[in-house]
Amino acid sequence: MTPSTARTSRTDRTDGTDGTDGTERGGEQRRSDGARRAKPLRWRVELGRQIGRRRTAWGFGLLLALPLILVGAFSLGDDGSGGGRFVDLAREGGANFAVFCLFASSDFLLVILAALFAGDAVPSEASWSSLRYLLVAPVSRARLLTSKLVVALGSTVLAAFLLPAWALLVGGVAYGWTSYSSPVGTSLEWAEFLPRLALAAAVVAINLVQVIGIALLIGTLNDAPLGAVGGAVLVTIVASILDTIEQLGDLRHALPMHYSRAWVRALSPDIGWTDIQLSALWSLIYGLVTIALAYWWFRRKDILS
Structure with a gap:
């Protein structure tokens, strides 16, 4: 060789x-x-798992049923209209009906849905004893929590836009397609109203980020889905009660959900950008802080307990 x-x-x-x-x-x-x-536990896989759950179907089912229930409730009363409230103008046309539905649900129904989508994510896995198996898959804790957070955010945004869109259709069929008239007497034609309604829905969705953060944090602290959802809703209720105490002064501006009605400013003759920006700022601050705490705790949590 x-x-x-x-x-x-x-x-x-x-x-x-x-x-x-x-x-x-x-x-x-x-x-x-x-x-x-x-790439274990792709986001689309988590999305499919979330869509297949009964609580998601019930949540969106209730969301779609609300405008129909309101039309039925209005049909039981007299035909009088006019006044200085959104409910007094709800039957003026589809535009006013959509705004009233958003007004009636932004502080309660949408809050519950946001808390449900985010708060139930981790505790449900723990209660089914599947959380430890997901992490052994192997799926990193950060990736697991991120997938659930993205799905919760997407579901909440979808709910915030779906409700006014569906209410606009239902109200138009039931009450006609008259342009929007505000309680203070101003009006918006359709070409101006539709972008304003989309902006209002976006403000509502951003305002719900703080609810998602609170629910996600509580969900990582315990293994009870109802505890996480109820805890987030309870925080918003307590904050709303404190918001009525005038002795707190400017401290009330820093309370969660203080600017929950800021979306109404999107329908004013001149858009109230100051309130909208403050609403987004405080919601993102609460959301980022609580989500960061949720990641910090979940990375150290004993999933075998």
Whole structure:
């Protein structure tokens, strides 16, 4: 054997083109590459799991039923209209009916749905004893919580936009397609009203980020889904009660949900950007702080307890 042939043989064995050692290393490399390429618990998988749950179906079912229930309730009363409240103008047309539905649900129904989507995410896995298996899959805790957070945010945004859109259709069929008239006597034509309504829904969705953060944090602290959902709703109720105490002065501005009605400013003749910006600012502050705490705690949580 010539020296060059010997060097070639040693090189072949080292590169794994021949010999058992090279084959094993090649197999290990392929397995390692496959592990790096694997993406357990994709967001679309988590989305499918969330959509398939009964609480999601019941939540959106109630959301879609609300405008129909209100039309039925209005049909039981007299036909009088006019006044200085959203409810007094709800039967003036589809535009006014959509605004009234948003007004009636932004502080309660949508809050409950946001708390349900975020607060039930982690405790439900714990109660089904599937949380530990997800993390052994392997799925990192940060990725698991992120997938649930993204699905909760997406579901909440969908609910915030779906309600006024569906109410607009139901109200238009029931009461006609008259343009929007505000309680103070101003009006908006359709070309101006529709973007304003979309802005109002966006303000409501951003305002619900703080509810999602609070519910997610409470959900990582206990294994009871109802405790997480109820705890988040309770926080908003207590904050609303404190908001009525005038002795707190400007401290009330920093309470959760203080600017829950800021979306109404989107329908004013001149958009009230100051209230809208303050609403977004405080909601994002509460949301970021509580979500960061949820990640910090969940990374240290004993899932075997």
